[in-house]
Amino acid sequence: MMSKASFLERRQTPKESSSVTIFITALAIILALLFGSLLFLPFGVDPFKAYSTMVEMSFGTLRGIGYTLIKATPLIFVGLGTIFAWRSGFFYLGFEGTILIGAAAAVWIALLTDPEGAIGPLPRLLFLLLVFLVSFVAGGIWAGIVGVMRGKFGGNEVILSLMMNFVALFLVNYLVSGPLRAPGDLPQTPRIPQATILDFIIPGTRAHSGILLALFAAIVVWFVLRKTTIGYKQIVAGLSPSAAWYGGINVGNRVILAAFIGGGLGALAGMVEVLGVHFRLLDGLGEGTGFIGIVAALLGKLHSIGVVIASILYAGMEVGADVMQRRSGVPSSVIFVIQSLIVLFILASDILRYYRINLSKLFGNDRGKKTLEVDSST
């Protein structure tokens, strides 16, 4: 019995190999870019030209690279937070909140070190250490609340962290319209002292030293998760809570630690945004970053190096899209579509792992009885 429809054969078990993963990822990116290119057409823009301009604008010039690094920095921090939390089985979605909390904490400390502030000017290194610690701990505790609810009382971290985002939003809204508000029409805090601003690291650009901290954090997260006992316990607790439990690992405590570290990393995203870009706390700061960072982490397969690459790629897309919007009027929101489609297609293409193509049936030729296996392709 031969039919064209049966050239797709279903596998009993999904095909898992790195070549398949690479093939599927590449296919997903190409499909997403193809879909994205349709969106350029109504504006009379040649998609291929558009993509090459975008790459040139974000990676081809020093200025562009500077902007790309600025946008990549908070994404890397959120991505690293996602890795630490999610690998430990804690599906935290509250990075929008931790960004705001980290930013608020950093601005608060920075304003205290104003010559007229409560602390007064501090030596540079001491200030950086202090602002780092306070920001990290503030974000850690913020996410840690959800961690305790999940780890000790069995709450649902997905909904809890989404709700906490709103609370953080209102908290910052309160701070900038009340206690920390600067005189003037806009609800925002005063500008932080010049001495508290991060150094610019590439001459001629606004790229700040936050990216160095982000790369360093990526190495630390990689090292802790891969090379230490703590990391091992976190990952085991994430992969199989029951096995971890029988192995003597206290899963509840692992979840709380995951929340604290993940939230702390997420808060650093807010810290670098205020110390390196905005120089003050304001409403709507970092909006969207808390979710796009998660998406970048997923594209990076929840792996430190992958997250750095994915974040830089996504940041470059955003920079390129901003230029596109100014030049040819294509709305920069095109890039959100492409960014999300890439990961959606990767997730969807997982289903391809369950199929193989039977070429002999496809071409109506079963003399050779040879089934050519194309790795899980369509």
Add this chain to the structure above:
Amino acid sequence: MGLEQLFTSAFIITWLAASVRLAGPVLLAALGEIFDELGGILNIGIEGTILFGALTSFLISFLIGNAWLGILGAIIVGIISNLFLAWMYITVRANQVVVGIIFNLLALGLTSYTFRAVLGTQARPQKATMIETLDIPILSDLPFFGPVFFSHSIFLYITIVLVFVSGFVLYRTKFGLNLRAVGEHPRAADTAGINVIKMRYIGVMISGAAASLAGAYLVLGQLGIFRDNIVSGRGFIALAIVIFGRWNPYKAALAALVFGAADALQLSLQIFAFKIPPQVLLCLPYFLTILAMSGLMGKAVQPAALLKPYNKN
């Protein structure tokens, strides 16, 4: 009766009417979400679906001038976009949380893009033809109850009817029983001859239609305009309402009223320049949800198979 007393009762009536008005769209979205969650799917993508519904209804109503066609278009777009979501959740068996949040980003980008592509990048907010407020005869003349309940958008009356319809379908029909079985114990349901996959697809479709209709409600029943991210978290509030209402349409209606009341109260208090920061009141519903979900007040008994993909083999 002193003037002060009159002023107070007027204040309360205005406040309650506003509470009901603000509760409407989120309740509608929440009603749909109850269906997919009872079937075992946590559809975080309703935020994005509401956005799709909002844009579709706006564009159709604005360009053609017929609000009812806008509603129809929104429902169709909601069902189609959720067919994709259902495929990802149920057939691909991808992580539901991941798919949901990425879908929301996709919706944010696609609606913002489409809005500009159709109306031009410099588009200023323009009003679409709206669905008018309907004062229900006789009932709207009742003191107190009239202005609070019977002088609203048609959408609200539809939503209230749907609360009872949902309650009936979920607890009084075979379909509802099967759906809940699929969400509690899919293996057992499958053994008993219930098509788990089909039931879950239907659940997600219902949620898509409801969320999209909620988007149309927001635009054609309340705001009249579209702008980027106009939904601003209402989908997440709907998720909270579902949990706060313990997956029950009637309790969800009460939960939506609590959310609406807090929202309306801070609006009213701002007018009267009260000393309490409005943010405290705005936070109240979220605090309540956090408390309800924290596990501190006993575990919220969610459908046992929630978030668990079903594999027949």
